[in-house]
Amino acid sequence: MAEHTTRTAPHTGAGSVRDDEAVRFTSDLIRIDTTNRGGGDCRERPAAEYVAERLAEAGIEPAVLEAAPGRSNVVARVPGSDPAAPALLVHGHLDVVPADPAQWSVHPFSGEVRDGMVWGRGAIDMKNADAVVLAVVREWARSGRRPRRDIVLAFTADEEDSAAYGADYLVREHAHLFEGCTEGVSESGGYTFHAADSGGGPLRIYPVAAAERGTAWLRLSAHGTAGHGSKVNYDNAVAALAAAVARISAHRWPVRLTPVTRAALAGIAAAVGVPADPHSPAFDPERDLDPLLDALGPAAAMLRSTVRNSANPTMLDAGYKVNVIPETASAGVDGRILPGGEAEFRATLDELTGPKVDWEFAHHTTPASAPVDAPLFGEMRAALLAHDPGAHVVPVCMSGGTDAKQFAALGIAGYGFTPLLMPPSLEYGTLFHGVDERVPVEALHFGARVMDRFLTASGGGR
Numbered sequence: 001m002a003e004h005t006t007r008t009a010p011h012t013g014a015g016s017v018r019d020d021e022a023v024r025f026t027s028d029l030i031r032i033d034t035t036n037r038g039g040g041d042c043r044e045r046p047a048a049e050y051v052a053e054r055l056a057e058a059g060i061e062p063a064v065l066e067a068a069p070g071r072s073n074v075v076a077r078v079p080g081s082d083p084a085a086p087a088l089l090v091h092g093h094l095d096v097v098p099a100d101p102a103q104w105s106v107h108p109f110s111g112e113v114r115d116g117m118v119w120g121r122g123a124i125d126m127k128n129a130d131a132v133v134l135a136v137v138r139e140w141a142r143s144g145r146r147p148r149r150d151i152v153l154a155f156t157a158d159e160e161d162s163a164a165y166g167a168d169y170l171v172r173e174h175a176h177l178f179e180g181c182t183e184g185v186s187e188s189g190g191y192t193f194h195a196a197d198s199g200g201g202p203l204r205i206y207p208v209a210a211a212e213r214g215t216a217w218l219r220l221s222a223h224g225t226a227g228h229g230s231k232v233n234y235d236n237a238v239a240a241l242a243a244a245v246a247r248i249s250a251h252r253w254p255v256r257l258t259p260v261t262r263a264a265l266a267g268i269a270a271a272v273g274v275p276a277d278p279h280s281p282a283f284d285p286e287r288d289l290d291p292l293l294d295a296l297g298p299a300a301a302m303l304r305s306t307v308r309n310s311a312n313p314t315m316l317d318a319g320y321k322v323n324v325i326p327e328t329a330s331a332g333v334d335g336r337i338l339p340g341g342e343a344e345f346r347a348t349l350d351e352l353t354g355p356k357v358d359w360e361f362a363h364h365t366t367p368a369s370a371p372v373d374a375p376l377f378g379e380m381r382a383a384l385l386a387h388d389p390g391a392h393v394v395p396v397c398m399s400g401g402t403d404a405k406q407f408a409a410l411g412i413a414g415y416g417f418t419p420l421l422m423p424p425s426l427e428y429g430t431l432f433h434g435v436d437e438r439v440p441v442e443a444l445h446f447g448a449r450v451m452d453r454f455l456t457a458s459g460g461g462r
Contacts, residue, residue, distance in 0.1 A: 018139035018452065019445040023118060025054065025131035026444060027111035029094075030120035036095035036160040040068070044157040047094040047127075048072035051155045054134050058141035060153075065174060067157070071165035074155040075177045078137055080147045085459045087150035088376075089184030089412055091403055092130040093159030093166065096122040103435045116441050123439040124431040126187045129418035130155055132447045136455060149459035152181055159403050162363050167406035181412050183376050188398050189416030190384060190450070192391075194424045195299040198273035202424075204391040205271055206384050207302050208377065209416025211260040212398035212405065214367035216335030216345060218311070220244060221328060222357045229323035238318045240356040241329040245313045247352045248333060253308040255285040258339050260397045261306055263372045265292065267394035268299050301429070305399035309345050311335040311352075332362070336399065339367040365405040369397075370413035376458065380417050383454035387446060388421065417454070421446035 029047055036042035045066070051074045052062040062076040072094075080087075099108035099121040106112045108121040122128070133153060140146065154177075158166035170177070189209040197203045222244070224237030257265070262278045269276040274295045277283060289307060293300040315332030319325075337345045353359050371377070372395040381393040404414025420443040422428050431437050 016139070017142070018135045019448050021135035021138060022132045022444040022448040023113070023441050025134050026118050026123065026128045026439065027113060027120075029127035029131055030111035030118070030122050031109055033109045034095045035098050035121070036158065037098055038161045040165070042095050042158065042161070043070035044094045045070045045072040048074045048155060048157075051094070051130065051134065054138065055153070058138040060137060060141070063177065065170065067165040067169035067173075071157045073157050073166055073170055074153070075170065075174065076153045077177075078140070078147065078151040078153065080149040080151065080459070082148050082459070085149035086182040087152050087180040088455070088458055089152045089154060089178060089181040089407060090133055090455070091154035091156060091167070091184060091186045091407065092126050092133065092418075093156045093187075093403060094127070094130065095157055095160045095166075096125065096127070097160050097433050099435075099437075105436050108437070113441065117438040118441060118444070119436070119438040121437055123437045124428065125433065125437070126418065128420070128439050128444060128447070129187055132418070132444060132451050135448050136452045139452065145456060147456050147458065150180060151455060152178055156403055163403055163406050167403035171406050171409050175410055178407070178410055178412065181410065183370070183374070184404060184407050184412045184414045185380075185417040186402055186404055186414065187416055187418050188400075188402060189396070190380065190419035191428045192420065192422040193299070193302060193428070194422075195272065196297055197271070203271060203299075204388060205268065205299060205302070206388070206391055206393045206419075207264075207396040208380055208393060209398045210372050210377065210395040211258060211339055211369040212367065212401050212416070213306065213339075214337035214342070214405065215363060215365045215401045216311075216337050216361060217363040218333040218335055218349070218359050219362045220331040220333060220353060220357055220359045222330070223328055224325070226327040227325045229325055233325050236325055237327060237329040238325070240354075241316075241318065241331055244353045244357040245316070245331050247354075248311050249313050251311070251348070251352055253310060253348070255289050255307050256309065256338050256341055256344075257285050257289070257307060258369065258397060260339075260369055260372060260395055261303065264303060264394055264396045267392070268296055268302065271392035271394065272296050272299055302396050306338070306397040309335070309337050309341045309348070311349070337367050338397070339369040341367065365401060366408075368405045368408045368414055370415055374413070376415065379458050380415065380454055383450045383457065384419060386453055387450050419447045419450035420444075
């Protein structure tokens with residue numbers, strides 16, 4: 001059900017030290033190059049030291065933890081006023097994906113503030129959110145305010161690769177630091193998605209991630225008989241692999257609507273003004289889903305990648321000379337698995353690869369899902385609507401993954417909630433890993449205000 005039908009503009013309010021620090025810290029963190037090229041090639045320590053210094057200045061004791069030299073994580077606990085209340089984990093990663101300066105309008109590690117924007121790699125994913133959290137907890141120290149529940153802060157390494165040096169390491173080796181945490185929040189939710197209602201009027205939707213698909217990065221391998229390229233060869237590894245890759249690419253996965261995605265469909269349809277009841281037994285996903293998505297217009301983009309499992313071929317490797325048939329050939333496939341979709345994914349890959357191609361997980365994390373009727377979700381909604389009362393807040397399933405899946409192993413229900421007020425001219429999704437990644441200064445101010453309200457209200461009030 002839609003929360004509001006009015007179209008009032010978001011509340012921005014006056015500036016503050018907190019808001020200014022959110023901008024400055026974003027810029028400072030961007031200038032610290034923490035590019036993660038995969039395979040262990042990254043060094044987060046300078047950013048971790050920066051974060052630890054900002055926390056220590058506020059009287060918060062940080063622990064800097066390394067899984068390997070330079071691969072640093074920071075964990076700290078902000079005590080709440082009620083020791084009996086369950087703790088809340090707030091986590092964000094310090095690493096970023098590579099950026100080619102030649103393709104950018106500004107240097108990707110300049111942190112330049114221009115035209116009301118902070119520019120650089122990590123402006124959206126996700127040094128902005130790290131900066132906002134730092135600014136909020138420092139404001140608490142200045143004002144003497146405290147949250148009701150303990151807030152455990154984790155600034156992690158290696159999220160942009162396998163999390164082996166980051167969240168996975170923390171969960172395996174330092175689980176005691178997260179004692180009492182029942183829920184957690186991190187990236188990819190709470191941002192403005194601009195859509196249109198059924199009459200064509202502007203509509204602001206804030207998706208909050210309550211589930212995410214599991215990661216299934218696959219390595220395919222085929223073995224055949226090596227030989228001269230001019231000879232007949234019916235045991236060609238390259239041909240077998242190519243056929244399997246083509247089958248995987250062409251496969252249309254069946255629709256699978258998880259509880260979170262059904263809730264998302266219902267919420268977005270209500271916001272847009274399209275009659276639909278995806279919870280009804282009469283709703284046939286294979287028959288009714290595509291027409292409903294078409295009726296939702298631009299808002300359907302929040303759903304299209306999360307109604308099925310997926311497997312996209314991304315890498316091929318075979319041979320060393322054009323006239324030599326190689327003995328082996330390999331491929332990489334990026335698979336994503338919906339909550340509850342593991343068995344179907346494995347069985348389908350067995351069928352699509354066939355008898356001549358083997359497959360294995362190069363990296364695998366299980367899907368995650370959190371309840372959309374939890375009080376925490378209501379607190380996130382209330383914090384957003386307090387600063388944008390004309391908006392609509394809906395749960396969604398993420399198409400990709402975050403560190404939330406690692407922390408789920410500790411029984412922590414994870415949500416994507418890093419609030420940003422985005423203008424219609426900037427599409428949040430295209431800025432992720434994109435050229436000229438940038439975030440509006442006012443989006444950071446909005447995020448700091450919403451996050452402050454949410455964290456201090458979480459668990460039953462200020």
